[in-house]
Amino acid sequence: MPVAIDSEDAFLSSPDPLLESNKPSLSALAEQRLPIVIPWHPEQVIYPGQLFHSRLSRTQNPWSKISPFIDTEQEQETGRVPxxxxxxxxxxxxxxxxxxxKSQSTTAKEDHESYGFTATVDLGFCSASGSLQYDRHLSTNNDDVMTSVRSSYRCGSVLLRQAPELTTExxxxxxxGDGLEGFEDRFGDYYLFGYNIGGDNTMMVSTNSQSMSLAERRTLSVKIESFFFDIEFTTHFDSAEASASASLRVTGYDSxxxxxxxxxxxxxxxxxxxxDRMQRDTAKMRNLGSTLPTRVEKKAEEVGLLLSPTAVFGDRAVKINNSPYTPIAALERDVDESLCERLVKSGLVVEMVLIPVRSLRSVQYWITEDDII
Known part of the structure; x- marks a missing residue:
């Protein structure tokens, strides 16, 4: 089965921290010659059959500029299978x-300090004593709350059912020439097998609140005793400080x-x-996630890919059998490059499926057969 990769390998300029970080990298999958699924965006249109250099995956454009396949005009001229x-x-x-x-953590800390000292002086006819007491109480509190919401919807794939034939070159x-290694180095080691159609919506909201309160008291006591009089007094010096802060971060995307x-x-x-503005943006993104299936199906209908049981092709309607025993051929619909372009630009192509080019039957044929070209 194809394996999804970390988007950091596919989008070097905008890594998404919301995706799982334990996914294998593109280069690791390519070394094992495994199928690869990469997330995609509507800014670049790539058609099924185009080749890909995995060794250039960290460059701006790893797609091959030359193709080993005959083009549509050559197929028509030579009568090849299109x-x-x-x-x-x-x-x-x-x-x-x-x-x-949702995850939540709370940390509370109480810190109390208390110390003092006393001094006494005896002059014979009188004595004096004084004491100073210091008390300090610090209270801190830290709350972290993290909430993540992810919606995903898939409604089929656009695949290369019949791969084009290889050119004589x-x-x-x-x-x-240099065999399979030379072929892959020149044209690419993967080819685009197709698209996964649908949508993804992800949002993460993290909040942090901190509070601190500090109370200090200094107590001074003085006592004087003599033959004629006694004096004693106590005074307090109090101070208090408090602060509170909070922060909110919202990250997310809608494919x-x-x-x-x-x-x-x-x-x-x-x-x-x-x-207040961030709250509105958060509510909007959450609503986009809850309506994702409806939005995907509506967008597919707008670009000409109908997903309802009755699909219209040109001037005729085709009834699609939803029976579990329906043969796969009855669930297929031909797609041209024009529709592929509209699908990509509309944002409906959420993933691209890459298959090793060495898995093509035509490639294996010319490696093993003894036919003279």
């Missing part, structure tokens, strides 16, 4: 998930709108204009 892209929902439906987690490279939110705010009062 490439075929299809929308496929093998289970006849969709899948979605929603996950909400690519065949010669495999058979008479369908290609929206990223990363805001932080600190405040000392209970409410500020910035805090």
């Amino acid at each position: 490439r075929r892209m299809v929308y496929l929902s093998a289970d006849g439906g969709t899948s979605g998930s929603f996950k909400s987690t 690519a065949q010669i490279e495999l058979k008479y 369908l709108l290609h929206t990223v939110i990363d805001q932080s705010q600190s405040w000392a009062a209970s409410a500020t204009a910035d805090f």
Whole structure:
């Protein structure tokens, strides 16, 4: 099965801290020649069949500029079997998930100090004594609350059902050149097998509040005793200090709108204009997550990929059988490059599936066969 990778390998300029960090890297998967699933964005349109250099995954453009496959015009001129892209929902439906987690920690600390000293002087006819007592009480409190919400929705895939044939130049490279290693070094070691269609919405809200109170008391006592009089007095010097602060950070993204939110705010009062704005943004992002399936299906309909049981193709309607015994062919719909472009630019392509080019039957054929080109 394809393995999802950490987005840091796919988007070097904007790593997403919300994704799990224990996912294997792209380079580690490529070394094992495993299928790879990478998150995608609507800013760059890549079509199924385009090749990818895994060794260039940390560069700005790892996609190959040359192709080992014949193009559409050559397919028509030579009568070759044309490439075929299809929308496929093998289970006849969709899948979605929603996950909400919350963690909270509270730390409270009480610190009390007390000390004093006394001095006495005896002059015979009188004696004097004095004492100083110091008390200090410090109380601190720290509360951290972290809440994360993740919504995910998938409604099928666009796949390369029929891969294009190799050009004569690519065949010669495999058979008479540097073989598979030379082929992969020149054209790429992975090819884009297809897209996963759907949407993702993730949001994390973290709050921190701190409070501190400090109370100090200094007590001075003086006592004088003599033959004629006695004097005694006590006085207190009190001081108090208190402070409180809080901070809020909201991070999240919505793949369908290609929206990223990363805001932080600190405040000392209970409410500020910035805090109110962040609350509104948080509520908006949460609402986007709760309506993700509806938004995905509506967007798919807008670009021309209908997901309802009755799909319209041109001027005819096709009834899709949702029976569990429906053959896969009945759940396929042909897709052209124009629709692929609209899907990517609309944000519906959330992931791209990369397959090792050495797994292609045509590549294996020209490595092992003795046919003369």
